[in-house]
Amino acid sequence: MNEDGSPAGAARQVRVLAEAVAEIEGAAGAAAPRWVWASADSAYAPLLPVRVGRCHDLALVEALLCAHEGWFGAPRSLGAAWARLKGLPVPEDLPASADSGDQESLFAPDRLQLPPGVDALTAVVAVHADQVRRIAAIADAGQRNRFKLLVAAESAGGLVAAEMAYDGLPWRVDVHNALLTELLGPRPQIPGAIPQRLAELTVRLQEALGARPFNPDSHTQVIKAFGEAGLRLTSTRSWVVREIDHPAAEILIRYKELSRLHAAHGWAWQDAWVRGGRFRPEYVVGGVVSGRWAGRGGGALQIPRILRGAVVADPGWCLVVADAAQLEPRVLAALSRDAGLARTAAGGDLYEALAAAAFRGERDKAKLGLLGAMYGQTSGDIGPLLATLRRQYPAAMGYVEAAARTGEEGGIVRSVLGRPCPPPSAEWMDRAEQGRQDQAAEPDGVRDWAAARDGGRDGEGDAVGRSTRARGRFTRNFVIQSSASDWALVLLAMLRRRLTALEESASGRPHLVFFQHDEIIVHAPRDAAEAVVAAITASADEATRLVFGDTPVRLPMVPVVVDAYAEAK
DNA sequence: ATCTGGCACCTG
DNA sequence: CTCGCAGGTGCCAGAT
Numbered sequence: 001m002n003e004d005g006s007p008a009g010a011a012r013q014v015r016v017l018a019e020a021v022a023e024i025e026g027a028a029g030a031a032a033p034r035w036v037w038a039s040a041d042s043a044y045a046p047l048l049p050v051r052v053g054r055c056h057d058l059a060l061v062e063a064l065l066c067a068h069e070g071w072f073g074a075p076r077s078l079g080a081a082w083a084r085l086k087g088l089p090v091p092e093d094l095p096a097s098a099d100s101g102d103q104e105s106l107f108a109p110d111r112l113q114l115p116p117g118v119d120a121l122t123a124v125v126a127v128h129a130d131q132v133r134r135i136a137a138i139a140d141a142g143q144r145n146r147f148k149l150l151v152a153a154e155s156a157g158g159l160v161a162a163e164m165a166y167d168g169l170p171w172r173v174d175v176h177n178a179l180l181t182e183l184l185g186p187r188p189q190i191p192g193a194i195p196q197r198l199a200e201l202t203v204r205l206q207e208a209l210g211a212r213p214f215n216p217d218s219h220t221q222v223i224k225a226f227g228e229a230g231l232r233l234t235s236t237r238s239w240v241v242r243e244i245d246h247p248a249a250e251i252l253i254r255y256k257e258l259s260r261l262h263a264a265h266g267w268a269w270q271d272a273w274v275r276g277g278r279f280r281p282e283y284v285v286g287g288v289v290s291g292r293w294a295g296r297g298g299g300a301l302q303i304p305r306i307l308r309g310a311v312v313a314d315p316g317w318c319l320v321v322a323d324a325a326q327l328e329p330r331v332l333a334a335l336s337r338d339a340g341l342a343r344t345a346a347g348g349d350l351y352e353a354l355a356a357a358a359f360r361g362e363r364d365k366a367k368l369g370l371l372g373a374m375y376g377q378t379s380g381d382i383g384p385l386l387a388t389l390r391r392q393y394p395a396a397m398g399y400v401e402a403a404a405r406t407g408e409e410g411g412i413v414r415s416v417l418g419r420p421c422p423p424p425s426a427e428w429m430d431r432a433e434q435g436r437q438d439q440a441a442e443p444d445g446v447r448d449w450a451a452a453r454d455g456g457r458d459g460e461g462d463a464v465g466r467s468t469r470a471r472g473r474f475t476r477n478f479v480i481q482s483s484a485s486d487w488a489l490v491l492l493a494m495l496r497r498r499l500t501a502l503e504e505s506a507s508g509r510p511h512l513v514f515f516q517h518d519e520i521i522v523h524a525p526r527d528a529a530e531a532v533v534a535a536i537t538a539s540a541d542e543a544t545r546l547v548f549g550d551t552p553v554r555l556p557m558v559p560v561v562v563d564a565y566a567e568a569k
Numbered sequence: 570a571t572c573t574g575g576c577a578c579c580t581g
Numbered sequence: 582c583t584c585g586c587a588g589g590t591g592c593c594a595g596a597t
Contacts, residue, residue, distance in 0.1 A: 218593060219576065237577065239582050260578065263591055288587060292581085299589060302580040323581095328586095375585035382584080477586040481581095517581045517587090 001036060005129030011121060022050045036128045038078035038112050038120070040158035040285075048166040051500070057155040058127055060285060064154060064419065065134050068147070072422045078120070079113025081127040088115065143418045149546060150417035150486060154286060156493035160512055161283040161293070168278025169300075169311060169513045170319075170523060176270060176310040183258055187267050195262060201255040208248035216255050264299065265307055273298035279311075283515070290478055291419050291485035292517050301516050311514075311565035313523060316507055320532045321568035322559035323519035324488065324540070326350045329370050331484045334544075334553040335416055336399035340392060345553040358392045359385075373400055374480055376473035400476050407475025408468050415482035416547055417490075424471055435464035483547075487555060488518055491543035495520070498535035502528060520557075521565065533559045 002008045014020035025032055032053040037043035039059035044052070059076040066074035074080070075093045083090045091113045114123055138147045181187065185196030194202075202216055209229040214221040219236045226233040231246055238256055241249050273279055279298065287294025295301040303311070313319045324330075326349075332338075333345040344353035355366035369385030371377070373396075390397045403413050407421075410432060414420050424432075492515060499510050499522065510524035510532050524532045540557035548555075560568050 215593085217591095220594075235576080237582075256577085260591090264579070264589095290587065292587070294588065295580095296589090299579075302578090302589060304579055327581095372585070377585040379584045473585065474587095481587065519581075 001034075001125070001128060003132070005125075005132040007125060018047045018050045021047055021052060025050075025052055036124055038124065039076075040162045042111055044159060044162045045166070048162065051163070052159065053497075053500070054152070055155050055159060056128060056131075056151075057158040058124065058131065060154045060158050061131050061135075061151050062127070063286060064147075064151060065131060065138075067420050067422075068138060068418065069134070070423070072420075075113075077113040078123055078127060079115065079118075081130075082114060082118065082123045085126060085130050138418065146416065146547075147418040149490065150415075150419060153417075153486070153489040153493045154291075156496060157285045157293070157489050160492055160496055160515065161285050164512055164515065165280060165282050167511055167513060167523075168275075168280040169521070170313055170317075171274050171277060171279040172310050172312045173270065173274060173277065175312065176274075176307065177267075179307070179309070180261075180266060184262055184266070191268070195266075198255065198259055198262060201251055201258070205248055205251045205255060208246070208251055216252065217259065222252065261304070261306070265304060269298070277314075288485075289422055290482040291415060291489065292481070293515065305566075308568075309564055309566040311521075313563050316526055318524055318526050318529050319513075319562050319565060319568070320510075320522040320524055320529060320536065320559050321519070321562060321565060322522075322536045322557045323569070324484075324555060324557050327484050327487070327518045327555065328374060328480050329354075330553055330555050331487065332370075332374060332396055332400065332480050334548040334551045334555070335479065335483055336396040337551070338393050338395035338399070341396045342552045347554065358388055373397060374477060376400075376404060376469075376476045400479070403479045404472035404476035407478075408472040410471075411475075413475045413479050415479065415486050417483075417486040419482050419486065421475055421478045421482070428467060428471065431464050431467055435468070438464075484518065487543050487547045488515075490547050491539050491557065492520065494539035494542045494546075495522075495535060498539055499532070502531050502535065529561045533561065 021035075035043075035052050035055040037055060037058065040055070040057055041059075044055070058078055058081060062076040062081045063074070066072070066076070074084075075090055077091065077093055080090050080093065082088075094111070094113065112120055112123070114120060135148055135151055139145055177187070184198065188195055205216055206213055206225075209225050209231075211225040211228060214225050216222060222236050223233045226244075226248070229246075229248065231244055231248070233244065234240060236252075236256075238253055241252055241256075243249075273281065279300075281298040281300030282296040283300065284294040284296050287296075293301070311319070326345075329341075329350055330345045333341040333350075340357070341354075344350055344357055347353060349363075351363050351367040351370070354370060355361050355363040359366040359369070365385055369382065369389050372380075372382045373386055373389055386397075406413050407424075410424050410429060412420050412423060492512070496512060499512070502510060505525045505528060507525045510522050510528050512520060513523045514521035520536070522532050522536070536557050536559045540555060544551065544553070544555045562568050
């Protein structure tokens with residue numbers, strides 16, 4: 001298709017789609033096409049391992065556009081987009097299906113949610129043309145070409161997510177098993193049975209309390225058993241339990257640690273999610289409102305540190321692990337164009353530089369203050385730190401405070417590339433309206449709307465203030481988290497392109513195997529490690545330029561070449 | 570028997 | 582991990 005969305009050539013029928021796609025990609029060289037499809041899940045996943053260079057993902061882009069147009073969480077299937085275009089009733093999205101996708105599913109009309117009789121190709125062409133028009137309208141409205149960059153990066157994210165789900169994260173079952181056996185005892189013969197070590201700890205816990213048998217997984221029973229032993233426990237949070245000076249507390253803590261490992265990442269988890277030496281989670285691009293990815297199944301985004309020793313490169317290969325250092329404060333410096341804060345973010349340790357400039361060298365205070373400013377913290381001894389920051393970095397603090405104010409007033413904020421935050425709920429708006437009326441009714445009440453957030457009032461007014469402040473903290477943090485996510489997504493897209501351009505060695509080509517907010521892992525043949533390191537740092541610089549333009553702020557990505565993920569930090 | 574909310578704890 | 586943002590998953594307990 002042409003850039004304006006019109007068809008660039010005649011439709012043709014192919015017998016084996018994957019072969020045809022590979023042929024077109026291989027022959028096109030630099031002029032490789034941008035594939036337009038309903039979604040990577042439906043169209044790209046079945047083609048793998050055939051790779052494409054770039055795409056326009058109608059579902060991901062539809063979601064971005066609808067959100068930008070004020071309809072958050074709108075159905076995003078091809079059929080839904082088509083229905084909006086034609087003024088038809090819009091079908092809800094189908095729940096995510098776990099099917100691995102055969103060739104048929106590409107054009108299966110029921111997956112695409114198109115009305116009977118509507119040809120998929122016709123719908124793709126029409127919806128794409130419409131999206132191109134809507135994107136151009138946003139660019140015209142003053143977002144320059146940044147939203148277009150977001151659309152391209154989000155689509156590229158769809159490719160990466162599908163590829164990583166296909167390739168999987170290298171996972172050594174033997175290392176994982178050795179760890180489980182060491183900590184929990186041998187794997188129970190009967191599936192679902194309680195491992196030896198957990199059973200022992202349960203008995204020891206009961207003995208230490210002099211209690212009848214109870215279930216240590218039950219908060220109610222634990223609190224009751226401790227109570228009967230004369231130990232007051234208000235909750236079973238581990239940091240609460242740790243305060244208690246009694247042998248039973250220690251045993252319970254240990255039980256909870258091991259029980260969690262067993263339940264969340266034990267043998268059952270391994271059976272379900274690890275196949276052929278690969279952990280295969282699904283990634284949900286844009287699954288978090290801020291644009292961060294979510295995971296589906298297996299807890300891809302919460303691999304506990306203790307298990308990272310099981311993530312090991314194949315023989316002859318290595319892992320290049322890279323994470324963005326102090327990403328969010330650097331993003332704030334770039335976003336707000338605060339000259340002073342930018343200076344602290346131009347080099348190595350941002351907090352160190354901040355401490356030297358404003359906190360008499362006290363790094364802890366510098367870090368605490370800046371994090372508190374970004375999250376909207378009010379409690380603790382943070383007041384003086386915030387005051388210092390406000391005085392020294394008025395532009396940066398003004399930026400987050402303006403975002404908070406917009407949220408408190410019920411408004412919408414956006415990421416640097418134009419991804420909007422969700423509007424407040426109807427309930428929130430009702431509460432806010434109630435708060436306004438209460439205030440107007442007060443004879444000597446402060447008329448200023450913002451007074452609601454200062455609390456100090458009882459009952460109803462307090463609840464209004466709380467929810468108002470919560471919304472402010474959300475939008476305050478949203479501008480930073482979502483812009484950081486924009487940057488990471490663009491970096492991912494740039495890196496994918498650079499990795500594809502690397503020469504394929506005898507053992508294969510480096511590929512992305514993990515992405516978690518501001519951290520990536522590339523699995524690479526050993527002799528390609530240096531090239532991958534260079535590709536990562538170059539991609540970070542490129543992403544900074546594309547997303548933030550001309551800024552003195554550095555957003556460094558720090559790569560480390562290792563055999564196992566656990567060695568990386 | 571199945572669903573849902575609360576709790577707890579893992580990640581950035 | 583209490584203080585302040587964003588998530589996922591598993592378990593229990595109570596409701597349906």
